[in-house]
Amino acid sequence: xxxxxxxxxxxxxxxxxxxxxxxxxxxxxxxxxxxxxxxxxxxxxxxxxxxxxxxxxxxxxxxxxxxxxxxxxxxxxxxxxxxxxxxxxxxxxxxxxxxxxxxxxxxxxxxxxxxxxxxxxxxxxxxxxxxxxxxxxxxxxxxxxxxxxxxxxxxxxxxxxxxxxxxxxxxxxxxxxxxxxxxxxxxxxxxxxxxxxxxxxxxxxxxxxxxxxxxxxxxxxxxxxxxxxxxxxxxxxxxxxxxxxxxxxxxxxxxxxxxxxxxxxxxxxxxxxxxxxxxxxxxxxxxxxxxxxxxxxxxxxxxxxxxxxxxxxxxxxxxxxxxxxxxxxxxxxxxxxxxxxxxxxxxxxxxxxxxxxxxxxxxxxxxxxxxxxxxxxxxxxxxxxxxxx
Amino acid sequence: xxxxxxxxxxxxxxxxxxxxxxxxxxxxxxxxxxxxxxxxxxxxxxxxxxxxxxxxxxxxxxxxxxxxxxxxxxxxxxxxxxxxxxxxxxxxxxxxxxxxxxxxxxxxxxxxxxxxxxxxxxxxxxxxxxxxxxxxxxxxxxxxxxxxxxxxxxxxxxxxxxxxxxxxxxxxxxxxxxxxxxxxxxxxxxxxxxxxxxxxxxxxxxxxxxxxxxxxxxxxxxxxxxxxxxxxxxxxxxxxxxxxxxxxxxxxxxxxxxxxxxxxxxxxxxxxxxxxxxxxxxxxxxxxxxxxxxxxxxxxxxxxxx
Numbered sequence: 103x104x105x106x107x108x109x110x111x112x113x114x115x116x117x118x119x120x121x122x123x124x125x126x127x128x129x130x131x132x133x134x135x136x137x138x139x140x141x142x143x144x145x146x147x148x149x150x151x152x153x154x155x156x157x158x159x160x161x162x163x164x165x166x167x168x169x170x171x172x173x174x175x176x177x178x179x180x181x182x183x184x185x186x187x188x189x190x191x192x193x194x195x196x197x198x199x200x201x202x203x204x205x206x207x208x209x210x211x212x213x214x215x216x217x218x219x220x221x222x223x224x225x226x227x228x229x230x231x232x233x234x235x236x237x238x239x240x241x242x243x244x245x246x247x248x249x250x251x252x253x254x255x256x257x258x259x260x261x262x263x264x265x266x267x268x269x270x271x272x273x274x275x276x277x278x279x280x281x282x283x284x285x286x287x288x289x290x291x292x293x294x295x296x297x298x299x300x301x302x303x304x305x306x307x308x309x310x311x312x313x314x315x316x317x318x319x320x321x322x323x324x325x326x327x328x329x330x331x332x333x334x335x336x337x338x339x340x341x342x343x344x345x346x347x348x349x350x351x352x353x354x355x356x357x358x359x360x361x362x363x364x365x366x367x368x369x370x371x372x373x374x375x376x377x378x379x380x381x382x383x384x385x386x387x388x389x390x391x392x393x394x395x396x397x398x399x400x401x402x403x404x405x406x407x408x409x410x411x412x413x414x415x416x417x418x419x420x421x422x423x424x425x426x427x428x429x430x431x432x433x434x435x436x437x438x439x440x441x442x443x444x445x446x447x448x449x450x451x452x453x454x455x456x457x458x459x460x461x462x463x464x465x466x467x468x469x470x471x472x473x474x475x476x477x478x479x480x481x482x483x484x485x486x487x488x489x490x491x
Numbered sequence: 492x493x494x495x496x497x498x499x500x501x502x503x504x505x506x507x508x509x510x511x512x513x514x515x516x517x518x519x520x521x522x523x524x525x526x527x528x529x530x531x532x533x534x535x536x537x538x539x540x541x542x543x544x545x546x547x548x549x550x551x552x553x554x555x556x557x558x559x560x561x562x563x564x565x566x567x568x569x570x571x572x573x574x575x576x577x578x579x580x581x582x583x584x585x586x587x588x589x590x591x592x593x594x595x596x597x598x599x600x601x602x603x604x605x606x607x608x609x610x611x612x613x614x615x616x617x618x619x620x621x622x623x624x625x626x627x628x629x630x631x632x633x634x635x636x637x638x639x640x641x642x643x644x645x646x647x648x649x650x651x652x653x654x655x656x657x658x659x660x661x662x663x664x665x666x667x668x669x670x671x672x673x674x675x676x677x678x679x680x681x682x683x684x685x686x687x688x689x690x691x692x693x694x695x696x697x698x699x700x701x702x703x704x705x706x707x708x709x710x711x712x713x714x715x716x717x718x719x720x721x722x723x724x725x726x727x728x729x730x731x732x733x734x735x736x737x738x739x740x741x742x743x744x745x746x747x748x749x750x751x752x753x754x755x756x757x758x759x760x761x762x763x764x765x766x767x768x769x770x771x772x773x774x775x776x777x778x779x780x781x782x783x784x785x786x787x788x789x790x791x792x793x794x795x796x797x
Contacts, residue, residue, distance in 0.1 A: 216593050216594070216597065218704075218705070219704060219708060221596065221597055221601075222597060222600070253594060253601060291594065294594055296593055320592050320593050322566060322590040322591060322592045322593065323594065325566070326567070326592075366645060366647025367645055368647055368648030368700055369645070369647035369648045369769075371728040372651075372725075372768075374731060375727060375728065376768055377730075378729075378730035379730075379768060384730075387732075391589065392589075392628070420647045420650040420654075421630065422616070422628065422629060422646065422650060424511065424514070424515070424628055453633075454630055477770040
């Protein structure tokens with residue numbers, strides 16, 4: 103779960119990490135009042151969306167007066183901001199962060215992330231990186247340094263200070279910077295984060311300040327942080343995908359017309375690949391988890407049927423131990439009855455209870471075509487979608 | 492021979508008395524796996540599926556001589572179950588549980604350092620040596636004993652590819668699911684080492700996907716250690732939208748590193764034969780084996796002499 107900049111900064115501030123004075127505003131008038139309260143000569147009005155590279159897309163504006171802050175907020179609020187990270191449709195700006203400008207001497211990149219390969223925490227630091235961020239890529243970037251930390255505690259003060267010195271922190275600030283790392287580490291472990299990124303972290307005359315922050319929490323650990331789960335921004339999260347997750351289905355909306363129903367992430371990904379290779383366009387990615395029951399799956403099939411762009415359903419299922427074929431076939435029947443929308447269904451299923459599934463299928467009287475292998479099913483679905491366009 | 496699991500396995504199941512644990516333990520027993528015990532706290536002294544249930548792993552090991560564990564414990568307690576098995580020095584621990592918090596897995600990886608345990612998973616379908624031993628939840632109907640080793644990040648795709656291999660007349664020595672999570676136990680490289688030194692295994696299928704850098708690390712290993720047996724790879728997710736988590740937690744692509752193209756290129760340059768599509772893995776392996784046999788005959792000077 104990704105957090106907004108202002109949410110991340112509130113958390114970091116609570117952990118004793120200095121952030122600029124700022125207020126959140128949802129109207130232009132509020133932004134003007136906030137700017138007056140901030141009261142500095144230079145003020146930043148920053149669009150709050152869950153994607154990076156906002157500055158190059160005009161989502162971060164520097165102004166000098168509260169009146170100008172109002173104009174800047176008006177230009178951003180309610181508009182779609184398209185950045186290299188949002189995808190072509192962009193994200194709607196519902197809030198702006200009005201923040202005091204900071205005069206700085208130096209800017210740095212500092213982040214803490216989980217590194218899959220070493221199975222440990224990676225503290226990554228170096229010069230400020232403009233534009234896109236990518237924590238794994240950074241591990242390999244020649245200008246950045248990495249210090250691996252274990253879960254028992256951050257490294258010793260000397261090691262942290264040596265790291266801060268090595269990434270270019272001025273000697274006056276090395277002790278402060280090590281303190282920030284310790285607090286960042288504490289926030290990371292206590293809140294089950296998967297990423298905390300300060301880009302940039304500014305060095306000023308008086309100390310260090312986080313100018314921009316990005317924070318992601320581990321979805322799998324939210325069960326022990328009910329309060330943090332509330333921070334999820336429903337507007338930003340695709341409502342359909344969240345709904346699918348509640349029914350044990352991983353679902354990602356795409357922009358094509360072939361609705362994909364597949365069990366398992368790998369088979370789902372492979373089905374998307376095959377549809378594209380065969381010249382078709384998937385309407386969605388689907389991964390039915392093994393814990394999904396018939397009604398969960400029916401709900402997921404319903405989501406595919408709800409998409410007006412969907413012209414054909416492509417079912418690619420390998421019945422495993424927990425989720426035999428008949429469970430999924432029954433779900434197709436239930437979804438068709440509930441939704442009352444009949445689309446051609448190209449089926450390919452094999453594995454556990456394959457024959458039972460075939461008998462069940464006959465009960466539902468659906469317009470199905472069964473294919474003997476995946477590729478045949480994919481090409482058949484692409485042909486049907488092409489005919490109906 | 493096979494790797495990791497064979498007929499000397501004495502399996503205990505952590506979380507055997509739960510619904511999923513009991514269901515899958517029963518399937519494993521039906522398959523012929525020697526299940527000797529269950530472990531569920533507060534249910535010690537009872538029996539389940541005609542096997543004794545113990546309070547903890549250490550007691551179960553002492554009483555039954557168990558040498559492997561399958562973990563079906565829910566996410567909140569899965570890491571403690573894994574650490575308990577590691578501390579009891581169980582040589583092989585297979586974790587089926589999905590959605591284990593990532594920091595919990597960092598702690599498990601620390602417990603693994605210097606231990607005697609090999610951990611498979613979490614979020615793994617398990618390990619299967621067809622006809623001999625099953626630890627896990629995978630479909631077994633199409634699996635057939637043979638000489639192909641299979642190692643994979645994805646369960647359903649493994650079942651599909653195993654069935655293609657069997658249809659092509661190529662049985663399997665062992666299939667291993669390393670799991671779909673970013674931080675996990677044994678990986679591609681360790682499995683390849685095991686397959687390379689296993690006399691029953693003649694070639695290997697590697698099933699990767701977008702996210703992380705494990706495929707690239709595997710390519711580096713193959714370049715330095717050399718491809719000792721023919722390897723075919725399939726990488727899922729060439730057409731996945733970027734920066735989205737596609738089912739598995741580990742599939743979040745981090746731009747250039749995690750995408751399918753860079754993985755495919757790295758493996759190809761290390762001498763791995765890439766299957767162009769998920770439905771062609773069986774065929775690709777068959778062709779590669781024919782070619783390497785012909786290559787071998789040419790070396791012996793046995794072709795071109797009619």
